Every structure is written in C-alpha cells, then in structure tokens.
Amino acid sequence: MITPAGLAAARGLEPADTVFLGGKVFNPFTCTWERTDFAVKDGYVVGLGEYEGRREYDLAGTYVVPGLIDAHVHIESSLLAPAEYARLVLARGTTTVVADPHEIANVCGAPGIEYMLAEGARTPLDILVMLPSCVPATPLDAGGAVLTAEDLARFRGHEGVIGLGEVMNVPGVLSGDPDLRAKMDLFEVVDGHSPFLSGKDLNAYVYAGAQSDHECTTLEEAREKLLRGMYIMIREGSTEKNLKDLLPLVDACTAPRCCFATDDRHADMLAGEGHIDDCIKKAVASGLRVELALRMATLSAAERFGLRDRGALVPGRLADFCAVDDLDSFHVLRTFKRGVEVVDAGYREPACPAAPLHARVPEPLDIRIAGSGEARVIGIVPGQITTRALRCPVDAANIPDTGRDILKAVVTDRYRAVGSGVGLVHGFGLKAGAIAGSVSHDSHNIVAVGVGDADIVRAIGEVVRLGGGLAVVCGREVTSLPLEEHARRLGAIQNPFMYLSFLALTVIPELRVTERGVFDVTAFCDMPLFCERRE
Known part of the structure; x- marks a missing residue:
C-alpha cells in the first residue's frame, strides 16, 4: 500500500517503523544474496540500505528469506482448525497458504467456506482461499452439499478469496458442462487437477482455462504439462510424495513456473518434519540448488497467483520473512509477519461448525x-x-x-x-x-x-x-x-x-x-x- 508516509520513509526523509540490521537477504528475482539492512513502514518494505528507524532489530548475520508460501493445501486434512494449523506452520517460516476448503464444503456447503474464512481471520497467517469448484467432486457423488456457480459468485470479491480451486471434474471440463464453465468464468485464477491427463485431452483442458496442476506423479507427465503452459506444483504430503521424482524438472528456466505444495499433511508430520521448510530441505538434499528451491517457495508461488504484494523483500512488498541459521538444515529461527515477529499466542478454542452425520451403522x-x-x-x-x-x-x-x-x-x-x-x-x-x-x-x-x-x-x-x-x-x-x-x-x-x-x-x-x-x-x-x- 503506497502512502505519503511510506514514500517519505523510502526517501529517508522520515524514520521507518523498524530497520532490520545485519541480515543476508535473499532476492528471488536474481537468486542472489545481499548483506544489507532494510526498512519497514506500515508492514511493508520501503527500502534496502542504510536507514533510520524508530526501532532497530539485529538479524545478526542470519539468512533472511521472504515468507514461505504453500501453493496448494487443504487445511482440513491436517485435522486442525485454521488457527491451530497456523501456529504450526508460522513457526516453520510459512506466512501465506493458498487453501482450497473443498473438504469442509463437501460436508457443510457454503457455511463451511464461511467458517474457514472467519477462522482464518483470527490468525496472523495469510490464508488465501481458492473457492471449491467441485462440490460434489463428481456428478455421481452425493455428499453434504451442492455448490453451483451462483453459490460461489457471492464469495467473489470477499477479502482473501483469490480464485477457483482445483477443477477435478475433468470429464465435465472436456464435455463443456455449463455449470462448471460458469464457475471457471468467475475468476481469472483457476487451479487444475488432472492426474495422468495427456495429449489432446490435456490440450483441451488447458484451453478451457485450467492453469496449474499438483497431481503430477512422473517427470514425463510434469514436463508435458509444463510445455503446455501449466504451473507445476511439486507436492510432498503425508502420503503424496512426489518431490524426488519431479525435482529434475526444475532448473533456472523452469523455476518461475514451479512451486511447492503440501496438499495433505497430518498435524504430526507438520510438527515433526515441517511444512514448506521441509520441502526446501528435501529438495536441497536431493541436489537442487538452494536458491532455486527458495525461489519456488517464495516468488514463484506469489507470481502464480498474481500476488504482487509478497514473495520478495523489495520496496512495496509485505515485510513477511523468516530468519534461518543454516541453509542446508534450513532451521527457521524466527518468523516475521508485516515486520513484526510472530509470537505463539497459545491455544485458543476454535468455533465448531455443524457437521451432519446421520449414518446407519451396518450389521x-x-x-x-x-x-x-x-x-x-x-x-x-x-x-x-x-x-x-x-x-x-x-x-x-x-x-x-x-x-x-x-x-x-x-x-x-x-x-x-x-x-x-x-x-x-x-x-x-x-x-x-x-x-x-x-x-x-x-x-x-x-x-x-x-x-x-x-x-x-x-x-x-x-x-x-x-x-x-x-x-x-x-x-x-x-x-x-x-x-x-x-x-x-x-x-x-x-x-x-x-x-x-x-x-x-x-x-x-x-x-x-x-x-x-x-x-x-x-x-x-x-x-x-x-x-x-x-x-
């Protein structure tokens, strides 16, 4: 957000709110490091270099990385409420997640989406929502709700809603299903979901507007989809372990079109192994240059969703970042959101949405x-x-x-x-x-x-x-x-x-x-x- 006070601070005419000193700052635009101070005003970086601030924070030579971004996740799959999920991942350097609440929506319908938006607002973590495109997942499935294009349209423009979530009904896309087409026309940003799709059907799926895929399980599949213009989300979840197989896809040319996603990680894996920081560690251990891994975890994910306010510590972008002591172990020492260190607020009992369960126990x-x-x-x-x-x-x-x-x-x-x-x-x-x-x-x-x-x-x-x-x-x-x-x-x-x-x-x-x-x-x-x- 550009303000007169921010402009004055950027020019050095007024003190910034906080100046962060002595860090080695990663720049994902060039995949280089710069030992520099940087100034923050109203939660945004206003400049790098020598500045005065009302407060100073010594980063003591640590590696400073823009806030990590999960490009595709279902928070419900962690078995945690949004605020509890946020406590885990913020400590691991993640400051933004792009979440598709289609799990709770398949059970509760629109009130489930409203619940996730309301609970997400209780945490410093930015939970950006891709509205669920397939409730139910297929025409044959009978879940707890049916969400039409009209149902989704009322969420358009809601703070934190940025696009349409994974379009799983591939046959519906290819056949031109009118309600699915209406949903895809609601947003400029549309996530795909097309395991094993190839050839002319893949061409048609991309032509219809699907822009990304997180379901690739082989290098050949990922390369074909990348060649057809899709963003590739390299997934590493509790059971969906695709990182090692897909990592050869990434090089200096393709890294801007690749990012990390966890999709489905249980709470124990988040607590024990980590989040996007774990993806970075595994990628580096498998031979990927650390700068390319960091590019994927920050700017690449931001650019995929058109998030021009984050992904890098440069003027005009959010002061979201983490401090790391060693790049190989990628141990996050502390996380900052909008220039303020994140301090765990402790457990707060979440609200509980009504979830229908009218099952007949079989004999x-x-x-x-x-x-x-x-x-x-x-x-x-x-x-x-x-x-x-x-x-x-x-x-x-x-x-x-x-x-x-x-x-x-x-x-x-x-x-x-x-x-x-x-x-x-x-x-x-x-x-x-x-x-x-x-x-x-x-x-x-x-x-x-x-x-x-x-x-x-x-x-x-x-x-x-x-x-x-x-x-x-x-x-x-x-x-x-x-x-x-x-x-x-x-x-x-x-x-x-x-x-x-x-x-x-x-x-x-x-x-x-x-x-x-x-x-x-x-x-x-x-x-x-x-x-x-x-x-």
Missing part, C-alpha cells in the same frame, strides 16, 4: 460379499495418492486374506443413512482389527478397512458414536487417540489414516470404493466387485 450381514472369481482390488501405491486397478482371483469365503494382504474396504453413507458399499484393497498391511474414519475425500462418508467384519462394524460404530472422527478397533480394544500407534501395532502401513481417507476419492485413478461399491475412475463408472461372478 455384519450388510457388508458380506459372496461369490468367487477374478475380483477388482484397489492396490495401494506407497507414497502416492493414486491406486492400481488389480485383478486377483478371490473366493469370498477366504476374505480377509492376510497372506496376500487383501482386506475388505467399506464406505458407509454419512448423510442419508442409505447403506454401505464394499470393495477389496491390497496394501494396508493390517494383520488384525480395523480402522475407520469420517475423513474421506471428497464426500467424507465413513470409510473403514479391516481384517474381520465384526471389527469393521465396531470401528464404524465408534466413528458414529463420536459424531465423526477416527477409530482403531481390535476385539474389545477401541482407541480414538493415539490412533497411529495403535494402528502400527496391528501391522498397518505408515500413515494408514491418510491412505484410508483417499480410498473413496473418485477423481484419482485407478480404483476406489464408495457407498455404492467399487468405482473405476478411468471408466468413470461403478463396477461390480467380481469381473465374472460365479456364485
């Missing part, structure tokens, strides 16, 4: 499968959000088959008590018990995986009793927290609840399970469990 007979033959089995891919469409010879009488790690997956409708769908999954590793949760992208029905029907039913019942949440069950032992440790004792894969939450995600190939049963994402339709069923 063991309701989730029974019968028959034998070649079955469609969801194959978990470790470190990826995608699944594999497996075909396995199965006799229902021998499920669960812990020897081959083929277990039953159940999705129970949470909104209308219409019943449960059943599929099979390979890769969870459970040897006993069951896990269940109401965090289940994107409709957030209750999803469960287990070794025995009785335990699956009991786990679903515990989630219903809680009014939504996560549960681990093994016989009479029922745990709500600590969940991960209990699940590990049962032999589960690392981060089992994140994998569980994606089992019903009908916009990511290849196989999923819904309250209706098995869903083939590639064919975009429901499928019977058995390919050729024999009773």
Whole structure:
C-alpha cells in the first residue's frame, strides 16, 4: 500500500517503523544474496540500505528469506482448525497458504467456506482461499452439499478469496458442462487437477482455462504439462510424495513456473518434519540448488497467483520473512509477519461448525460379499495418492486374506443413512482389527478397512458414536487417540489414516470404493466387485 508516509520513509526523509540490521537477504528475482539492512513502514518494505528507524532489530548475520508460501493445501486434512494449523506452520517460516476448503464444503456447503474464512481471520497467517469448484467432486457423488456457480459468485470479491480451486471434474471440463464453465468464468485464477491427463485431452483442458496442476506423479507427465503452459506444483504430503521424482524438472528456466505444495499433511508430520521448510530441505538434499528451491517457495508461488504484494523483500512488498541459521538444515529461527515477529499466542478454542452425520451403522450381514472369481482390488501405491486397478482371483469365503494382504474396504453413507458399499484393497498391511474414519475425500462418508467384519462394524460404530472422527478397533480394544500407534501395532502401513481417507476419492485413478461399491475412475463408472461372478 503506497502512502505519503511510506514514500517519505523510502526517501529517508522520515524514520521507518523498524530497520532490520545485519541480515543476508535473499532476492528471488536474481537468486542472489545481499548483506544489507532494510526498512519497514506500515508492514511493508520501503527500502534496502542504510536507514533510520524508530526501532532497530539485529538479524545478526542470519539468512533472511521472504515468507514461505504453500501453493496448494487443504487445511482440513491436517485435522486442525485454521488457527491451530497456523501456529504450526508460522513457526516453520510459512506466512501465506493458498487453501482450497473443498473438504469442509463437501460436508457443510457454503457455511463451511464461511467458517474457514472467519477462522482464518483470527490468525496472523495469510490464508488465501481458492473457492471449491467441485462440490460434489463428481456428478455421481452425493455428499453434504451442492455448490453451483451462483453459490460461489457471492464469495467473489470477499477479502482473501483469490480464485477457483482445483477443477477435478475433468470429464465435465472436456464435455463443456455449463455449470462448471460458469464457475471457471468467475475468476481469472483457476487451479487444475488432472492426474495422468495427456495429449489432446490435456490440450483441451488447458484451453478451457485450467492453469496449474499438483497431481503430477512422473517427470514425463510434469514436463508435458509444463510445455503446455501449466504451473507445476511439486507436492510432498503425508502420503503424496512426489518431490524426488519431479525435482529434475526444475532448473533456472523452469523455476518461475514451479512451486511447492503440501496438499495433505497430518498435524504430526507438520510438527515433526515441517511444512514448506521441509520441502526446501528435501529438495536441497536431493541436489537442487538452494536458491532455486527458495525461489519456488517464495516468488514463484506469489507470481502464480498474481500476488504482487509478497514473495520478495523489495520496496512495496509485505515485510513477511523468516530468519534461518543454516541453509542446508534450513532451521527457521524466527518468523516475521508485516515486520513484526510472530509470537505463539497459545491455544485458543476454535468455533465448531455443524457437521451432519446421520449414518446407519451396518450389521455384519450388510457388508458380506459372496461369490468367487477374478475380483477388482484397489492396490495401494506407497507414497502416492493414486491406486492400481488389480485383478486377483478371490473366493469370498477366504476374505480377509492376510497372506496376500487383501482386506475388505467399506464406505458407509454419512448423510442419508442409505447403506454401505464394499470393495477389496491390497496394501494396508493390517494383520488384525480395523480402522475407520469420517475423513474421506471428497464426500467424507465413513470409510473403514479391516481384517474381520465384526471389527469393521465396531470401528464404524465408534466413528458414529463420536459424531465423526477416527477409530482403531481390535476385539474389545477401541482407541480414538493415539490412533497411529495403535494402528502400527496391528501391522498397518505408515500413515494408514491418510491412505484410508483417499480410498473413496473418485477423481484419482485407478480404483476406489464408495457407498455404492467399487468405482473405476478411468471408466468413470461403478463396477461390480467380481469381473465374472460365479456364485
């Protein structure tokens, strides 16, 4: 914001509010470092060099990096309210996140978006919102709400709303669905979501207005999308670990079109490993020049969203930055927002939105499968959000088959008590018990995986009793927290609840399970469990 006082301070005619001394400042425009002082007035940098200020702050030779930016995240996936999420990531040097609240919107509709905007305003972290484009995720999904272009239009111009979130309904885009087209026409900034899309369909998707993608899992896919003009968000979440595979995409020419995104990180990973600072550390450890990693984490992300007020510590931009003692370890010593050091205000109880949960807990007979033959089995891919469409010879009488790690997956409708769908999954590793949760992208029905029907039913019942949440069950032992440790004792894969939450995600190939049963994402339709069923 240009003000007469700011101009006077920039010219040295009046003292700045604060002068920061002795830092080595990173400039993402040139990917160079400059040992210099800089002056801040009204939260904005007004100049670099020798200045007078009402206050002075000695940065003591630390590396000074513009505030880190997460280019794509669902705060709900952290299992934290916005203010608690902010406490974690601000301490890691993040000052801005670009958030898509489509998880809460799929459950609560427009009031969920209003909740996220209101709670985001309670924290120093800038939570910039991309409105959810696909509520529900696909026309076949029945969640807690339907948001039309008209519903979204009333949020346009709201402070903090900057664009349209990931357009996941690729078939709708390619077929020219009129409501989806109306949503995309609301904003200049439109995020994409197009796993494995290639060739002429990719051309059409980009032509329709999708500008970015965070779903690339191979270098070949990312290169094709970059060549077609898309921004590439290199993602590193709890289960979606794409950084190492995609990093060779980044060089001095492509770094302006690449940025980091966490998408889905549980609170324990944020607390233990970090946020965008973790992406920087991993990128540098994998051989990327640190300056290019910092460029991606700051200016590249700002430019992707047209945020001309941040991303660099130059005159006219927000004085958002972090001080780092060592570039290899990238240990953030302190974070500043608008020129003021962020001090943890401690826990404040958040507001709690109403979340519908009207599920009917199934009986063991309701989730029974019968028959034998070649079955469609969801194959978990470790470190990826995608699944594999497996075909396995199965006799229902021998499920669960812990020897081959083929277990039953159940999705129970949470909104209308219409019943449960059943599929099979390979890769969870459970040897006993069951896990269940109401965090289940994107409709957030209750999803469960287990070794025995009785335990699956009991786990679903515990989630219903809680009014939504996560549960681990093994016989009479029922745990709500600590969940991960209990699940590990049962032999589960690392981060089992994140994998569980994606089992019903009908916009990511290849196989999923819904309250209706098995869903083939590639064919975009429901499928019977058995390919050729024999009773």
